[in-house]
Amino acid sequence: MAFDKVTREQDYSKWYNNLVEDADLAQHSSVRGCMVIKPYGYAIWEKMQQELDRRFKETGHQNAYFPLFVPKSLFEAEEKNAEGFAKECAVVTHYRLESDPDKEGKLRVDPKAKLEEELIVRPTSEAIIWNTYKGWIQSYRDLPILVNQWANVVRWEMRTRLFLRTAEFLWQEGHTAHATKKEAVEETRQMLEVYAEFAETVLAIPTIKGTKTESERFAGADDTLCIEGLMQDGKALQMGTSHFLGQNFAKAFDVKYTTKEGKQDYVWATSWGVSTRLMGALIMTHSDDEGLVLPPNLAPIQVVIVPIYRGMEQLETISDRMEPIIKNLRKRGITVKFDNRDTHKPGYKFAEWELKGVPIRIAIGPRDLENGTVEVARRDTKEKQVLELTDIENKIEHLLEAMQKEIYLSALNFRDNHITNVNTWDEFKEVLENKTGFISAHWDGTAETEDKIKELTKATIRCIPFDNKQEPGECIYTGNPSKERVLFAKAY
Amino acid sequence: MAFDKVTREQDYSKWYNNLVEDADLAQHSSVRGCMVIKPYGYAIWEKMQQELDRRFKETGHQNAYFPLFVPKSLFEAEEKNAEGFAKECAVVTHYRLESDPDKEGKLRVDPKAKLEEELIVRPTSEAIIWNTYKGWIQSYRDLPILVNQWANVVRWEMRTRLFLRTAEFLWQEGHTAHATKKEAVEETRQMLEVYAEFAETVLAIPTIKGTKTESERFAGADDTLCIEGLMQDGKALQMGTSHFLGQNFAKAFDVKYTTKEGKQDYVWATSWGVSTRLMGALIMTHSDDEGLVLPPNLAPIQVVIVPIYRGMEQLETISDRMEPIIKNLRKRGITVKFDNRDTHKPGYKFAEWELKGVPIRIAIGPRDLENGTVEVARRDTKEKQVLELTDIENKIEHLLEAMQKEIYLSALNFRDNHITNVNTWDEFKEVLENKTGFISAHWDGTAETEDKIKELTKATIRCIPFDNKQEPGECIYTGNPSKERVLFAKAY
Numbered sequence: 006m007a008f009d010k011v012t013r014e015q016d017y018s019k020w021y022n023n024l025v026e027d028a029d030l031a032q033h034s035s036v037r038g039c040m041v042i043k044p045y046g047y048a049i050w051e052k053m054q055q056e057l058d059r060r061f062k063e064t065g066h067q068n069a070y071f072p073l074f075v076p077k078s079l080f081e082a083e084e085k086n087a088e089g090f091a092k093e094c095a096v097v098t099h100y101r102l103e104s105d106p107d108k109e110g111k112l113r114v115d116p117k118a119k120l121e122e123e124l125i126v127r128p129t130s131e132a133i134i135w136n137t138y139k140g141w142i143q144s145y146r147d148l149p150i151l152v153n154q155w156a157n158v159v160r161w162e163m164r165t166r167l168f169l170r171t172a173e174f175l176w177q178e179g180h181t182a183h184a185t186k187k188e189a190v191e192e193t194r195q196m197l198e199v200y201a202e203f204a205e206t207v208l209a210i211p212t213i214k215g216t217k218t219e220s221e222r223f224a225g226a227d228d229t230l231c232i233e234g235l236m237q238d239g240k241a242l243q244m245g246t247s248h249f250l251g252q253n254f255a256k257a258f259d260v261k262y263t264t265k266e267g268k269q270d271y272v273w274a275t276s277w278g279v280s281t282r283l284m285g286a287l288i289m290t291h292s293d294d295e296g297l298v299l300p301p302n303l304a305p306i307q308v309v310i311v312p313i314y315r316g317m318e319q320l321e322t323i324s325d326r327m328e329p330i331i332k333n334l335r336k337r338g339i340t341v342k343f344d345n346r347d348t349h350k351p352g353y354k355f356a357e358w359e360l361k362g363v364p365i366r367i368a369i370g371p372r373d374l375e376n377g378t379v380e381v382a383r384r385d386t387k388e389k390q391v392l393e394l395t396d397i398e399n400k401i402e403h404l405l406e407a408m409q410k411e412i413y414l415s416a417l418n419f420r421d422n423h424i425t426n427v428n429t430w431d432e433f434k435e436v437l438e439n440k441t442g443f444i445s446a447h448w449d450g451t452a453e454t455e456d457k458i459k460e461l462t463k464a465t466i467r468c469i470p471f472d473n474k475q476e477p478g479e480c481i482y483t484g485n486p487s488k489e490r491v492l493f494a495k496a497y
Numbered sequence: 498m499a500f501d502k503v504t505r506e507q508d509y510s511k512w513y514n515n516l517v518e519d520a521d522l523a524q525h526s527s528v529r530g531c532m533v534i535k536p537y538g539y540a541i542w543e544k545m546q547q548e549l550d551r552r553f554k555e556t557g558h559q560n561a562y563f564p565l566f567v568p569k570s571l572f573e574a575e576e577k578n579a580e581g582f583a584k585e586c587a588v589v590t591h592y593r594l595e596s597d598p599d600k601e602g603k604l605r606v607d608p609k610a611k612l613e614e615e616l617i618v619r620p621t622s623e624a625i626i627w628n629t630y631k632g633w634i635q636s637y638r639d640l641p642i643l644v645n646q647w648a649n650v651v652r653w654e655m656r657t658r659l660f661l662r663t664a665e666f667l668w669q670e671g672h673t674a675h676a677t678k679k680e681a682v683e684e685t686r687q688m689l690e691v692y693a694e695f696a697e698t699v700l701a702i703p704t705i706k707g708t709k710t711e712s713e714r715f716a717g718a719d720d721t722l723c724i725e726g727l728m729q730d731g732k733a734l735q736m737g738t739s740h741f742l743g744q745n746f747a748k749a750f751d752v753k754y755t756t757k758e759g760k761q762d763y764v765w766a767t768s769w770g771v772s773t774r775l776m777g778a779l780i781m782t783h784s785d786d787e788g789l790v791l792p793p794n795l796a797p798i799q800v801v802i803v804p805i806y807r808g809m810e811q812l813e814t815i816s817d818r819m820e821p822i823i824k825n826l827r828k829r830g831i832t833v834k835f836d837n838r839d840t841h842k843p844g845y846k847f848a849e850w851e852l853k854g855v856p857i858r859i860a861i862g863p864r865d866l867e868n869g870t871v872e873v874a875r876r877d878t879k880e881k882q883v884l885e886l887t888d889i890e891n892k893i894e895h896l897l898e899a900m901q902k903e904i905y906l907s908a909l910n911f912r913d914n915h916i917t918n919v920n921t922w923d924e925f926k927e928v929l930e931n932k933t934g935f936i937s938a939h940w941d942g943t944a945e946t947e948d949k950i951k952e953l954t955k956a957t958i959r960c961i962p963f964d965n966k967q968e969p970g971e972c973i974y975t976g977n978p979s980k981e982r983v984l985f986a987k988a989y
Contacts, residue, residue: 044559072531091594102583
């Protein structure tokens with residue numbers, strides 16, 4: 006453990022990077038822009054996966070797996086999608102290495118093993134999947150297709166940040182096919198609701214659900230829905246998207262079905278995804294200058310017990326006393342670590358588990374043994390209390406439940422205090438720079454104005470919230486008429 | 498559903514391909530050599546993953562994730578390993594596409610976006626992982642490192658077969674680092690035992706555990722242990738390997754640690770893996786001319802209930818009667834499908850679930866309702882029996898348990914009848930061609946003889962079984978002295 010301590014106030018970006026590396030979540034690799042997800046970070050990602058996967062299955066989806074590579078001719082079939090990703094594509098051109106005749110023991114690409122058609126490493130899988138669905142769909146009886154895949158994807162990024170923007174990342178991508186537009190629209194919305202509920206109850210992150218403007222849409226979509234979170238530094242982070250793809254991919258790959266009435270029609274599509282980016286959202290929503298703060302529902306270790314002792318005899322007495330309690334906690338499905346390492350002092354252990362965000366720390370020393378008590382410390386508020394051992398399992402279980410809720414409420418409170426209604430351009434700039442957060446302001450609905458505001462302030466329209474109040478006004482920048490406010494923010 | 502029926506006797510290879518495609522397990526994709534794993538096939542793979550992952554964690558391993566790409570300079574660091582995989586490597590050379598000036602709406606590789614150093618799509622991850630471990634290991638306190646990763650890998654294959662040999666496949670690869678040779682050797686053996694126990698109790702496949710000859714070793718290993726299964730056509734299939742890597746990768750990547758005594762030493766390594774190839778082993782061990790046969794422990798649907806009815810009223814009566822039974826079965830953790838599709842006749846449904854290998858089929862019609870009975874059919878033996886509904890849940894649960902064991906015993910019996918002791922070269926060829934299976938024969942221990950036998954007969958040495966009887970004899974081919982028999986077979 007080594008936490009190169011920079012406070013959030015001093016340098017938020019450096020604080021983030023240090024935390025990710027020092028809490029053993031992830032690190033940069035020798036491959037430009039690609040990260041190594043370390044065991045502790047991966048254990049948190051696995052918890053996210055399990056929770057999401059259960060929700061996908063409960064809503065009728067099945068997992069499958071499609072190829073990593075997309076032949077160029079398939080990739081370019083849906084033109085808007087291809088154009089949107091073309092600049093970020095890793096391309097496989099050869100399939101063999103050979104000994105380098107000029108350098109003993111070294112290899113070079115075998116020029117004779119050039120592929121006839123280049124293969125794109127998937128930046129997203131609509132093309133390869135819709136090319137496959139063509140063979141799966143003949144009639145309305147074959148619909149809907151409700152499929153998800155857990156996979157790695159590659160988008161070549163020039164400026165990368167651990168979890169937030171990496172050349173390779175892990176994600177899930179749902180790809181569904183429907184007989185009617187209505188059903189596809191409903192699916193798009195349903196999956197966004199699944200993401201929002203997951204963010205709220207598991208990640209303890211409040212999100213704003215809404216629709217992207219045309220300029221911010223997924224390439225190839227007719228509509229993109231999103232959930233937006235707010236980080237502690239006042240910047241927004243897009244946490245998940247759900248796309249209504251219309252018949253665009255069905256047309257590009259000629260996927261038609263026979264309707265009940267015997268007619269031929271193109272199939273309607275959706276796709277939706279969340280990625281290891283959620284790890285970044287998690288860290289930047291809850292953590293503090295001492296390190297990670299994990300909501301109990303996501304913590305690989307929920308309770309750590311640190312014995313305070315001199316000599317092996319005292320340690321053994323403490324171990325004996327705690328053993329049945331640990332067993333009982335585990336029976337309740339609570340993950341407990343008894344940190345009896347003799348190589349480190351309690352102070353070191355306290356700092357280490359604080360850095361790693363373990364929700365509850367229990368300390369127990371000789372005096373506690375005499376008194377029948379333990380010291381229980383919450384990671385989120387850093388409150389400590391001395392509790393009697395009687396019925397301690399119940400107390401811990403309730404505390405974990407309470408913490409999950411309070412961590413969420415604390416984030417919700419921060420977020421709600423950072424949505425500011427703004428009516429003038431000066432105020433817009435002022436709030437954006439100083440108060441930060443979401444700005445609710447009128448916009449004239451044109452891409453030109455959106456671009457101009459982005460160019461001048463780096464703020465983008467994060468979304469038009471669902472069920473947005475219809476309220477006539479004047480565009481914050483042009484003064485032209487507007488029918489509703491939209492949410493601006495600087496974003497990751 | 499459409500099962501293009503070819504019997505195993507007629508054409509085993511075609512039977513296999515038809516089964517994989519028609520039972521909705523996997524299909525070929527538009528990418529040369531890459532497969533699509535369909536939802537039903539993927540559900541079986543997920544069950545394998547869960548069972549393996551639990552075993553890895555119980556033996557102290559943690560999951561992590563390492564980059565898909567390996568820079569060429571890292572890839573070639575361990576020369577034997579690099580040489581072993583060089584001919585099968587997909588190589589990324591560019592990171593961008595651009596509009597093709599000659600073809601409207603098409604893309605081409607941007608020649609300006611050529612990588613300075615080529616990236617290899619991982620065929621296995623020792624190189625990238627040991628390059629990472631270098632930063633994780635300073636002292637004996639950092640050891641052991643017990644890490645596993647679930648990932649996709651790419652090995653360019655010229656002749657591919659669904660699940661058995663594909664350019665991209667899914668697998669897990671464990672990579673461990675140890676302070677002593679003894680510990681690494683024990684880990685290598687432990688993980689092979691984990692694989693063998695998993696194969697036996699989950700896949701219901703008996704395996705032979707043993708050591709590979711030097712020629713059949715993993716490139717870069719000092720020793721390769723394996724489990725070998727026997728398929729119905731008498732060919733062997735390597736189902737999993739566990740490698741003792743010595744200090745080869747530690748030396749190639751300069752990974753040293755400080756011992757307790759303050760000295761510097763290279764770290765000892767293992768790696769071990771199983772892949773979607775296990776799906777092939779599963780299919781070819783148990784299935785029959787009617788389709789897939791799944792051991793209950795792996796079946797995504799363990800029990801299917803097919804109502805036999807005329808008119809909606811009868812269907813409703815049957816549904817009402819079965820509802821509490823279905824609930825009770827699910828409470829016991831048994832997965833049940835009530836196939837009430839009105840679009841298909843019972844005969845069609847029977848054939849479909851037979852093709853998909855559902856272990857138990859329950860049929861219930863009006864007469865059964867009167868008699869308080871159901872017809873229960875086992876997929877493996879095709880035995881049918883009429884059972885009273887009283888306590889049916891217990892009967893089904895016991896039947897599933899019995900089937901799991903009997904499917905294993907049936908495969909074990911077949912396997913044991915196909916291990917033949919052979920003492921002459923003529924007999925060797927005769928058994929190999931006609932009886933098939935494993936041949937236990939003396940071998941003089943040289944790679945030359947091994948190669949020659951392979952060249953002449955296509956038989957390879959599958960392994961030298963653990964605890965092999967030491968028994969002097971004469972090599973089956975050269976007549977030179979031999980100290981033990983080894984197992985030969987034709988193999989996938």
